[in-house]
Amino acid sequence: MTFEIWGSIVKGLKLQLQMTGLYNVLVAYILEDDSNLIMANLLNSIIWFIILIVVSFWIAGFCAGLYIFVHPLSVCIPPLSGLSDFLLTVIQFPHYCAKKMMSGEPLG
Structure with missing residues (x-):
């Protein structure tokens, strides 16, 4: 029962x-057979989660505001397109952190 x-x-x-x-x-x-590997993956996921919450959301939010202003200006001022592309890459940093968190990959 x-x-x-x-x-x-x-x-x-x-x-x-x-x-x-x-x-x-x-x-x-x-x-996983090796318990050390399990704990290492879990620890890596926790570290990536902390980076995601503490660092990446704040940086991406700040860069998103700059991107909103810079991207339309990059049409008028072509040298700003490089800065616009860089800001877009930084805005996608939370996605990168989330992928690393879910896979449990180490930093680096």
């Missing part, structure tokens, strides 16, 4: 995780 209850709870949790997209991330951590 208790095994059936636990089985239904696990199935419900698995379904919830699959719906939110976290199932594949957690399975990658759970199915």
